Amino acid sequence: MKLLTAEEVRELDRQTIEQVGIPGAVLMENAGRQAVAHLLRRFGSLRPGPVLVLAGKGNNGGDGYVIARCLLDLGWRVRTLVLGERQAIGGDAGINLEVLLKLGGAVEFAADAAALAEALQRQEPPALIVDALLGTGLSSQVGGLYARAVDWINASGARVLAVDVPSGVDATTGRILGKAVRADLTVTFAAAKVGLAVYPAAERVGELAVAEIGIPAALSRALPDRHLLVEAGEAAALLPARPAAGHKGTFGHLLVVAGSTGKSGAAAMTAEGALRAGAGLVTVGCPRSIHPTLEVKLTEAMTAPLDEVDGGLSLQAQEQVRELWAGKQVLAIGPGLGLADETRALVRHLVRECPLPVVLDADGLNSLEGKPAILNQRTAGTAVLTPHPGEMARLTGLSIAEVEADRLGVARRFATAYGAVLVLKGARTVIALPDGRLRINASGNPGLATGGMGDVLTGLIAGLIAQGSPAEEAAVLGVFLHGLAADRLRKTLGEAGMTASDLLRELPAARRELTQQGECNAQG
Numbered sequence: 001m002k003l004l005t006a007e008e009v010r011e012l013d014r015q016t017i018e019q020v021g022i023p024g025a026v027l028m029e030n031a032g033r034q035a036v037a038h039l040l041r042r043f044g045s046l047r048p049g050p051v052l053v054l055a056g057k058g059n060n061g062g063d064g065y066v067i068a069r070c071l072l073d074l075g076w077r078v079r080t081l082v083l084g085e086r087q088a089i090g091g092d093a094g095i096n097l098e099v100l101l102k103l104g105g106a107v108e109f110a111a112d113a114a115a116l117a118e119a120l121q122r123q124e125p126p127a128l129i130v131d132a133l134l135g136t137g138l139s140s141q142v143g144g145l146y147a148r149a150v151d152w153i154n155a156s157g158a159r160v161l162a163v164d165v166p167s168g169v170d171a172t173t174g175r176i177l178g179k180a181v182r183a184d185l186t187v188t189f190a191a192a193k194v195g196l197a198v199y200p201a202a203e204r205v206g207e208l209a210v211a212e213i214g215i216p217a218a219l220s221r222a223l224p225d226r227h228l229l230v231e232a233g234e235a236a237a238l239l240p241a242r243p244a245a246g247h248k249g250t251f252g253h254l255l256v257v258a259g260s261t262g263k264s265g266a267a268a269m270t271a272e273g274a275l276r277a278g279a280g281l282v283t284v285g286c287p288r289s290i291h292p293t294l295e296v297k298l299t300e301a302m303t304a305p306l307d308e309v310d311g312g313l314s315l316q317a318q319e320q321v322r323e324l325w326a327g328k329q330v331l332a333i334g335p336g337l338g339l340a341d342e343t344r345a346l347v348r349h350l351v352r353e354c355p356l357p358v359v360l361d362a363d364g365l366n367s368l369e370g371k372p373a374i375l376n377q378r379t380a381g382t383a384v385l386t387p388h389p390g391e392m393a394r395l396t397g398l399s400i401a402e403v404e405a406d407r408l409g410v411a412r413r414f415a416t417a418y419g420a421v422l423v424l425k426g427a428r429t430v431i432a433l434p435d436g437r438l439r440i441n442a443s444g445n446p447g448l449a450t451g452g453m454g455d456v457l458t459g460l461i462a463g464l465i466a467q468g469s470p471a472e473e474a475a476v477l478g479v480f481l482h483g484l485a486a487d488r489l490r491k492t493l494g495e496a497g498m499t500a501s502d503l504l505r506e507l508p509a510a511r512r513e514l515t516q517q518g519e520c521n522a523q524g
């Protein structure tokens, strides 16, 4: 699904009004009526109310007046509380406010804290609140009156419909500007906004419905697909072909450099992730002392012992790895490598020098702490980095809280600065592409939050690159398949207790499901 920024939606509104000539009041009427249709579907049993519409000074409040009017007509008990003076409400919102007043709608105005407190105290406890305080016009931290109203909504115990955006959520970045309404249902207009698809915003959105409000389809289509929510349809379109006459060479050969004493499992799961992704051949380079263990653990993959120091790879392994990557399609490096200084130096050297696409994870990422500019020194092949928020914090020097508060911005800034594909893991994994486009993954569940799942993902992405997928597509598809396998497992195993080994076994079936979906899509 195409995702738009707040600016893009505002531009669509502007073109519709100024170039096409559809009045803004018509769009507002459509928006309000669409919101009411979704309200009746979801909260119809709450009729006749009481409903409280909380309206801000802008057009988001304007939608709120339309909603109040429609609900009155349908026999609901509705009160409207405006955060501002009556004279401050102008434009299309002003028109709809006057209409509501003429029809006898109960409307109060509160322009300061005392008036707001008094007005809220007087309210009969609402069964449903319509949050029409702030929409795409949010321009600063929510404070003062608006902050009080947001706190009151969240503490009210009422069901909440957010108009366009939960007030306080930045529809472009997904950040919460100070505080934000927690909605049960958000009806967003014209297109899904990119910020609503990611955390922390997604947690405030509740159910998301996208409502068409009369923007001509030709205008929407003319906008390029810069940001996407990746669901089955988008992922299926990225599956690499499996030629009927293919042999194992056709499906690529990748090199995994992974493992250290106590972490041989990470190397094994990366290799198996690649094989379960459909890669033709996998070779694992690992420290000499764990090589016998990997020989036993891995049946299908080839293994190569590399020079080590204290259980981790030594700098001397450079030449051995260079020889191993000759003739391969991709290098997956990092899982379980440990954090010995020599190993970190080796990883930095290999990442800089490797002429292949590289998938970098776990301890490999930590090797780049303070030195991400090494990525700019690569001369060939795209780098895909797959950090969880803790690794992202170390890569960027931010705190984990700062990473989590602005997942889209942090991922995008890194991807564009270092020319890499940045996969920021977590609920609604963000994949930021080097040109600034964003992909947000819709599959997956908390069952993935267990050891080894990241190693499987590294192998999966590298395995798809080995089969010929461009690195950007492999990252998007790999993340989706990983989540899809977990979603399938949740149906049979449940969420708690699924392991990375379970996920490995489920991957081929997940890929088959997606292939079938792609065939259905192709048949139209």
Ligand SMILES: NC(=O)C1=CN([C@@H]2O[C@H](COP(=O)(O)OP(=O)(O)OC[C@H]3O[C@@H](n4cnc5c(N)ncnc54)[C@H](OP(=O)(O)O)[C@@H]3O)[C@@H](O)[C@H]2O)[C@@H](O)CC1
Binding pocket: 010, 013, 014, 024, 027, 028, 029, 031, 056, 057, 058, 059, 060, 061, 062, 063, 092, 133, 134, 135, 136, 137, 138, 139, 140, 141, 142, 143, 146, 163, 164, 165, 189, 213
């Ligand atoms: N014709 C159209 O375009 C259509 C638009 N539609 C609807 O309009 C919405 C966008 O409307 P909008 O642009 O008027 O902005 P909106 O979200 O109401 O907020 C602006 C007001 O809030 C204020 N404000 C900002 N930040 C604040 C803060 N932190 N704390 C407190 N106040 C703050 C800001 O004040 P200012 O910063 O200007 O002083 C201004 O007064 C959109 O989401 C959709 O619902 C639909 O009806 C379809 C047709």
Ligand SMILES: [K+]
Binding pocket: 060, 131, 132, 133, 134, 135, 162, 163, 164, 165, 166, 167
């Ligand atoms: K709102």
